[in-house]
Amino acid sequence: MDLYTLQRKELVVSLEKLGIKDINVLNAILKVKRENFVKEEFKKYSYENIALPINSNQTISQPFTVAFMTEQLAVSPGEKILEIGTGSGYQTAILSEMGAEVYSIERIKELSEEAEMKLFSSGYRVRLKNDDGTMGWQEYSPFDKIIVTAGSPKIPKILLSQLKTGGRMVIPVGSESVQELTVVKKSIDEKTSLPVFKAKKFREFKFVPLIGKEGWQLI
Numbered sequence: 496m497d498l499y500t501l502q503r504k505e506l507v508v509s510l511e512k513l514g515i516k517d518i519n520v521l522n523a524i525l526k527v528k529r530e531n532f533v534k535e536e537f538k539k540y541s542y543e544n545i546a547l548p549i550n551s552n553q554t555i556s557q558p559f560t561v562a563f564m565t566e567q568l569a570v571s572p573g574e575k576i577l578e579i580g581t582g583s584g585y586q587t588a589i590l591s592e593m594g595a596e597v598y599s600i601e602r603i604k605e606l607s608e609e610a611e612m613k614l615f616s617s618g619y620r621v622r623l624k625n626d627d628g629t630m631g632w633q634e635y636s637p638f639d640k641i642i643v644t645a646g647s648p649k650i651p652k653i654l655l656s657q658l659k660t661g662g663r664m665v666i667p668v669g670s671e672s673v674q675e676l677t678v679v680k681k682s683i684d685e686k687t688s689l690p691v692f693k694a695k696k697f698r699e700f701k702f703v704p705l706i707g708k709e710g711w712q713l714i
C-alpha cells in the first residue's frame with residue numbers, strides 16, 4: 496500500500512473520531528486522491544486535516560469541513576447538485592464519487608480551468624462553468640442540493656429559487672472573518688402553495704469570501 500493510501504485511511508479514522516458518521520461520505524474520502532488537488536509543494540500535507548493554499552490566493556478546504564458539509568447535504572446517488580466555488584475541485588470530486596450529477600461554478604478562470612483538467616484526468620465527469628455562482632445556473636435548475644463553499648454575507652435569493660421543493664442548501668453565512676454553517680430546507684406550504692424555507696445553523700467555520708452580485712462586493 497502506498498503512503499498516500501495509508502494516510503487517506505488514517506484521515507478517515509480521524510474524521511470518524513471527530514463525529515462524521517455518513518458512511519458514503521467516509522467512503523468517498525477514502526477513494527478521492529486529495530494529493531491530486533493539492534499544489535506540488537504541499538502534497539506531503541495532503542492528508543493532514545488542514546486547509547491548504549491553492550492558486551489565486553484561495554484555499555482547498557480542510558477535510559473535516561468538506562466531510563461535515565457533505566454530511567449535512569445528505570447526498571444520494573443520482574441527485575443533481577450545484578456547487579458554488581469549485582476551487583481545487585476536491586469537493587466536486589467527492590460529490591461525483593458519491594454518484595451525484597455535479598454542476599460547479601468558479602469565479603476565477605484559472606482555477607476553473609485547472610480544476611477541469613484535474614477532475615477529468617481523475618475520471619470525474621462533471622460540468623464546470625467560470626462565472627459568478629451567486630446567480631446560480633438557470634439552464635440546469637432546479638437542483639436537489641446546492642453547496643456553497645465560500646462565506647457569504649447572506650443567502651443568495653436566486654439560489655433558493657433554483658432549489659427543488661424538498662431540496663437542501665448548505666452555505667456558510669456570516670461576517671468576512673467567521674461564518675456559521677447554515678442548512679436550508681425548502682418545502683411547500685400546502686395552503687398557499689408558496690415555498691417555505693427552514694434554516695438551521697451549525698458550528699462556525701472560516702471560509703474565503705463569496706464574491707459576487709449576491710455575495711461580497713469587490714471594491
Ligand code: SAH
Nearest residue numbers: 555556580582583586601602628705706707
Ligand atoms: N470547494 C473548494 C473550496 C475552494 S475556496 C475546495 O475545497 O477546493 C472557495 C472558492 O470559491 C474559491 O476558489 C473562490 O474563488 C470561489 N468563489 C468565491 N466567490 C465565488 C462566486 N461568486 N462564484 C463562484 N465561485 C466563487
